[in-house]
Every structure is written in C-alpha cells, then in structure tokens.
Amino acid sequence: MTDPIRPAEPLLVATDLVKSYGPVKAVQGVTFHCNPGEVLALVGENGAGKSTVAKMLAGAVTPTSGSITVAGEPLASGSVKQSRLSGVRCAFQELALVPDWTVAENLSLPDGAPLRGFSQKKSVVKAKALLESFHLPHIDPRAAVGTLSLADRQLVEIVRALAGAPKLLILDEASSALTPPGVSWLFARIRDLTAAGGSVIYVSHRLGEIAEIADRGTVLRDGLVAGEFVRGGWTDDELISMMAGREAERFFPSPPARTTDAVALSVTNLRAEGLAGIDLTLGAGEILGIGGLQGHGQAELLRALFGAAPAVADSWTVGSRRVSRTNPVRSVRNGLGYVPEDRKTEGLALEMSVGENLLAPWYRAYQLGGRPRLSRERGWIDGVLGALSVRTRGPNELAGSLSGGNQQKLVFGRWMNRSRSVILLHDPTRGIDVRAKQELYGAIVDLAKQGVGILWFSTEVEELVHVCHRVVVLYQGQVADELIDHRLTADNIVGAAVGATGSMAAQNASPGSASVQNASPGSTSAQNASVQKASLKTERAAG
Numbered sequence: 001m002t003d004p005i006r007p008a009e010p011l012l013v014a015t016d017l018v019k020s021y022g023p024v025k026a027v028q029g030v031t032f033h034c035n036p037g038e039v040l041a042l043v044g045e046n047g048a049g050k051s052t053v054a055k056m057l058a059g060a061v062t063p064t065s066g067s068i069t070v071a072g073e074p075l076a077s078g079s080v081k082q083s084r085l086s087g088v089r090c091a092f093q094e095l096a097l098v099p100d101w102t103v104a105e106n107l108s109l110p111d112g113a114p115l116r117g118f119s120q121k122k123s124v125v126k127a128k129a130l131l132e133s134f135h136l137p138h139i140d141p142r143a144a145v146g147t148l149s150l151a152d153r154q155l156v157e158i159v160r161a162l163a164g165a166p167k168l169l170i171l172d173e174a175s176s177a178l179t180p181p182g183v184s185w186l187f188a189r190i191r192d193l194t195a196a197g198g199s200v201i202y203v204s205h206r207l208g209e210i211a212e213i214a215d216r217g218t219v220l221r222d223g224l225v226a227g228e229f230v231r232g233g234w235t236d237d238e239l240i241s242m243m244a245g246r247e248a249e250r251f252f253p254s255p256p257a258r259t260t261d262a263v264a265l266s267v268t269n270l271r272a273e274g275l276a277g278i279d280l281t282l283g284a285g286e287i288l289g290i291g292g293l294q295g296h297g298q299a300e301l302l303r304a305l306f307g308a309a310p311a312v313a314d315s316w317t318v319g320s321r322r323v324s325r326t327n328p329v330r331s332v333r334n335g336l337g338y339v340p341e342d343r344k345t346e347g348l349a350l351e352m353s354v355g356e357n358l359l360a361p362w363y364r365a366y367q368l369g370g371r372p373r374l375s376r377e378r379g380w381i382d383g384v385l386g387a388l389s390v391r392t393r394g395p396n397e398l399a400g401s402l403s404g405g406n407q408q409k410l411v412f413g414r415w416m417n418r419s420r421s422v423i424l425l426h427d428p429t430r431g432i433d434v435r436a437k438q439e440l441y442g443a444i445v446d447l448a449k450q451g452v453g454i455l456w457f458s459t460e461v462e463e464l465v466h467v468c469h470r471v472v473v474l475y476q477g478q479v480a481d482e483l484i485d486h487r488l489t490a491d492n493i494v495g496a497a498v499g500a501t502g503s504m505a506a507q508n509a510s511p512g513s514a515s516v517q518n519a520s521p522g523s524t525s526a527q528n529a530s531v532q533k534a535s536l537k538t539e540r541a542a543g
Contacts, residue, residue: 009072011036011199012057012168017066019052026052028223030066034168039190039200041210041217044243045433046405047391048220050203051093054172057201058090059083070168087167091158091174093203093404093431099146099345103127106145107160134159135185150177150341151294155185162189169193170201173404175209176431179294179459187213205433207236219243240434252466253441256449258285264453265305265318265422272311274300276477282422282453287444289468290457291493297477298457299341302424305455306338307331319421332361337415341426347411348399355381355395358414384413388439405432412440416447423447425456429463441467461490473497 010033019027027049034040042050055061057068062078069075076082083089097106104127108118127141136159139152148156154177161169169190175183190200190213202214210217211231219226219242227242262284270278274297282288290298304311307326316323318334331338340346348357355374358381374381374395381395388409392402399407408428415423425444429437444467448454458464464471471483473496481496483489 010034011038011071012201013067013069014053014057015067017053017056017068018064019049019056019061020064026223027056027063030220030223030225032218032225032228034199034201036197036199037194038215039194039202039213041214042201042203042220043205043210043217043239044220044226046436047222047403048243049223050220051172051403052223053220054090054092054170054201054203057083057088057168057170058092059088060090060092084164084166088170089161089164089166089168090170090172091154091161093173093176095153095157097145097153097157097160100144102142102144103131103139103148103156104141106156107141107163109160130159130163134162134189149295149299151179151182154178155182158186158189162193165193165196166198168199168201170203172203173205173431175204175206181293183209205431207239207434210239211236243433244435251438252462253445255287255467255469256285256445258283258469260284260451262451263317263319264451265455267305267313267316269314270301270304270311270316271313272300272304272309274477275304275311278477278479280455280472280479282455283469284421284453285448285451286470287448287454287456287468289464289471290455291461291464291471291473291483292475292480292497294459296497297474299426300477301474302338302340302426302455302457305331305422306336306424308338308340335419335421337361337418337420337423339411339415339423339425339428341430343404343407343411348407350398350400352399353396354385354390354392354399354402354410357399357410358384358395361414361418380417384416387416388413388443389436405436408432409436409440412443416443420447420452422453422455425454425458427457427459429458429460461493464488464493465490 012034014033015031017027017030018025030049030053032040042053044050052061056063056077057075059076059078059080059082067074068077070086070088073086075086075088098109101109104120104123107127107130108123124141131137131139131141136155139148139155145153145156154174158171158174175186178186190202194200202210204210215231217229219228219239221243229239263281264284264286265280265282267278267280270280278301290301292298300309303309307328307330318336321334323334326334328338344350349360353374355377359374359377378395384390385392385395390402390406390409390413392406399410402410408431412428429440432440444454444456456468465488468488469484471488471493472479473481473483473493475496481492483492483496
C-alpha cells in the first residue's frame with residue numbers, strides 16, 4: 001500500500017513579524033506563507049507595511065521580532081547577502097542600482113567583487129548574454145544606469161534579481177514603471193520561474209495585475225494582516241474595502257466644465273531631443289492628457305516645457321508671457337509647476353524635511369540661514385498635508401522616511417494653491433494605492449476648477465479616458481492623434497500609441513517600425529495593441 005500524497009511544504013514561512021521604528025510599529029505580528037510554484041500577492045494601501053515586509057524577507061531590514069524560514073531553514077536577518085545565498089532575491093520599488101555605474105557593473109554587483117579582480121570586458125560580455133537570455137537586447141550593458149529611462153532601469157533591477165534562478169523572488173512594485181508590454185514581459189518571467197518550482201511574492205497596487213498573476217494574497221492594513229484571498233474568490237470592491245477598512249469608493253471624477261476660452265500654454269513647432277516638432281495648446285482650466293507608450297517623447301515634452309532640457313520653438317507662450325529661452329527657475333516664476341517621473345532622484349531631497357521639500361521651489365523667498373522658515377508657511381503646509389492625507393508625523397519629519405505614495409503626494413502638493421497657471425504631470429499616480437489615486441484625482445480636478453491648465457502624461461489609459469477633456473497621443477516624437485468627445489476611447493489611444501492609425505506618425509513609419517518600449521523582440525504593433533487592451537481591464541474605476 002502506497003503512502004498518500006502529502007501536500008508540498010511551504011517554501012516560505014513568515015511568523016509573527018514585527019518591525020518597530022522607535023514608538024512606531026510599521027509591522028505588527030504579520031504571519032503568512034508561500035508555497036513552491038506559487039505567486040502570493042501582498043497588497044495594502046501606502047504605509048500598510050508591504051515594503052517593510054518585503055525588505056525583511058530580502059534581508060535589507062532586520063525584524064524587531066518574529067521568524068522567517070525558507071525551505072525549512074531559518075533566514076539570516078538583516079543581511080541581503082545571506083538572503084541571496086538562501087535563494088531569496090528582491091527587485092525593489094526604490095531601485096537599488098548605482099546610477100553612475102554601467103548596466104554590466106550593476107549586474108555584477110550583488111555576487112561579484114567589483115573592486116577586486118573585476119574585468120570590465122568580461123562583465124560586458126556576461127551582461128550582454130544575460131540581457132539577451134531575458135529578451136532585452138535593446139539595453140546596452142555599457143550604458144550608465146543613470147542615463148537609462150526609468151522603465152529600463154526597472155528592467156535591469158528585475159534582471160539582477162532573476163539572475164541565478166532564485167527560490168523566492170520578491171517583486172516590490174516592480175511593474176510600476178513598466179508599460180503594458182513590459183508588464184507582459186515580467187509576467188512571462190514570473191511564469192517561467194514558478195513553472196520551475198520557484199515562488200514569487202508580488203507587491204502591487206494594480207488590481208488587474210494581481211487578478212491575472214496571483215494565486216493567493218495577503219492584505220495588510222496599518223501593519224497588520226487584514227485578511228486573505230484566493231484567485232477567483234474576490235472582487236475589486238471587496239479587496240479595496242479590506243485594504244481600506246471601509247466601503248470602497250471607486251470612481252474617476254469627471255473633468256470640470258470649462259468656464260473660459262483663455263489659453264494657459266501654447267507652443268508651435270517645439271523641437272528638442274526626442275521631439276520632432278510639437279504643436280500644442282492648453283486651455284486655462286483644461287486637463288489635457290498625453291498618451292502613448294513610454295519612449296516616444298512624453299518625458300522629453302514635459303522636460304522641455306519646464307526648461308529642464310534644451311528646446312526651441314517658433315512661438316511659445318505661457319499665459320500672456322512670451323518664452324524665448326527658459327529654465328526651471330524661470331518656469332516657476334512664469335507660473336509653471338512640474339511633477340517629474342522619478343520622485344526619488346528628481347522630485348525630492350530625501351534628507352530634508354517634509355516642509356522643506358514642499359517649499360523647495362520658493363527657497364529664496366523663505367530661506368533663513370540656508371533653511372526655509374517653516375513657521376511662516378505652516379498654515380499652507382498643514383493645508384496641503386491635510387488635503388492630500390499625507391501620513392507624516394509633521395513638517396519636520398524627513399521626506400525619506402515616508403512611504404513612496406506619501407512622497408509622491410509631496411511632489412504634487414508643493415504646487416497646490418501657489419498661483420500656478422500650468423501644471424505638468426509625469427505619471428503622478430505611478431506606484432500609489434487606490435485611495436491615494438482618488439485623492440490625487442480630486443486635487444487635479446480642483447486645480448482645473450481654479451483655472452489651472454493641466455498637462456498630464458499617464459501610462460494608465462483609463463485615467464486619460466475618464467479624467468481628461470482631450471488627449472493627444474505621441475508616437476516617435478510627434479503628435480499621432482488628438483482625441484476628444486466620442487473619439488476619446490481606450491481603443492483609439494491604444495491604436496495611436498502603436499502607430500496603428502491614419503495619423504501623420506503612422507503614415508511616415510515604415511511597416512513594422514513601431515518602436516515599443518520594453519516589448520520582446522519580434523513583437524508587432526497588433527500584438528502590443530492586444531497587450532495594451534488587456535491592461536485596460538486593470539483598476540477600471542479605481543485607477
């Protein structure tokens with residue numbers, strides 16, 4: 001008589017994890033497990049403790065108490081090296097790459113000895129083979145990581161975690177900087193790993209991705225386990241309610257009715273690196289969306305308009321002011337605000353306080369002895385923190401100690417109630433939770449009601465469809481299509497984004513020449529359009 005088949009033992013067991021920072025308990029008695037070949041989602045609002053748990057598993061943070069075992073063996077706490085030796089690897093939301101090092105050097109960093117016996121030539125050859133094995137031949141192993149797009153930096157971070165076929169892969173908001181083809185690439189890698197018996201902890205705010213890739217999930221709220229779910233056994237509303245501890249309020253606010261024909265920004269034949277001549281008009285109180293796959297000029301457009309990159313135009317006005325040459329300081333004086341792509345490197349000074357970061361664009365007006373006078377602006381600071389529900393211990397707390405979502409609110413909040421005429425937004429809801437997105441949507445609509453022109457690039461197509469008055473789609477550095485009224489649909493945005501319209505960009509492109517950021521080699525526009533359409537199912541009404 002044969003013994004009955006016993007279920008496989010969990011690969012990972014986390015028991016009663018606690019992490020305290022002084023009197024603050026970021027994680028309180030969290031227990032969960034992950035089985036071989038399984039994808040376990042870890043979800044919750046910003047500040048719920050997800051990233052802290054992920055860092056404890058990766059060895060980057062030492063638990064105050066509790067235990068972690070991998071394949072039945074205790075996991076050494078507080079050591080990334082020991083966690084990696086145990087087969088645990090993590091791709092962090094806040095990238096752990098060295099910007100001044102090359103891709104090859106960064107890929108050699110975790111397991112090599114860069115300063116002893118390191119061969120630049122061998123590292124390039126090895127990195128090139130590694131990138132090609134993961135279907136990413138477009139990334140140059142000799143390029144400095146800091147020169148790559150945020151999406152490509154995220155891909156390098158993921159490849160570094162995947163190298164060596166880990167037993168347990170932790171992905172902490174690893175898809176937040178990726179386009180839909182990039183997410184498709186990531187999911188293919190996850191399926192390869194789990195098919196080989198590995199496990200994945202998937203941390204994400206994107207409910208559609210969780211529904212597609214996760215087998216089970218654990219919900220965290222205020223550092224505690226609020227509940228669990230299994231594939232097919234939950235709805236988005238139920239999950240959001242579990243995350244928030246209240247009934248879900250899932251909505252996209254409608255763009256406000258415009259009350260003026262005044263123009264906030266106008267530019268004709270704008271030319272810069274990555275832009276092939278852009279004509280654009282933004283009305284006062286208008287929310288104008290910028291669509292398209294990353295890498296087609298959206299970042300370059302926003303940076304050029306803010307003066308963060310060299311640009312020229314045949315005509316250029318902000319309100320009634322003519323612009324001949326500009327830089328960020330002049331742009332702020334002219335009434336512009338800008339939320340950049342990377343909050344860590346471009347948006348915030350993490351070693352400075354919350355209040356100092358909010359006042360950063362106006363240092364000259366408020367500094368005293370090299371520091372702004374926070375007391376003078378305390379009322380405005382408290383108003384911004386309250387309006388955006390920023391979780392902080394006060395204006396003097398360091399910005400670097402906040403969660404990613406709360407940091408993003410700071411970058412946005414510094415422009416609120418500051419007599420702006422134009423706000424430039426680069427994917428401001430990237431990597432933040434459902435409730436934080438709703439709060440940002442509300443703040444954006446409120447600014448538009450005040451007559452501020454909003455130019456908003458988003459990788460979330462549904463945001464553009466529901467919250468914008470108009471959308472222009474960029475393709476190969478040009479305006480491929482302008483969508484308004486009945487033409488403003490997800491399908492039309494997707495079609496223009498991959499050059500599959502009758503637009504100027506599509507007519508000028510050779511067959512099959514659509515350059516799709518993060519797509520696998522051999523992919524076609526039609527295939528990428530289908531990937532985009534599939535992504536539209538994500539976060540339908542919650543962002």
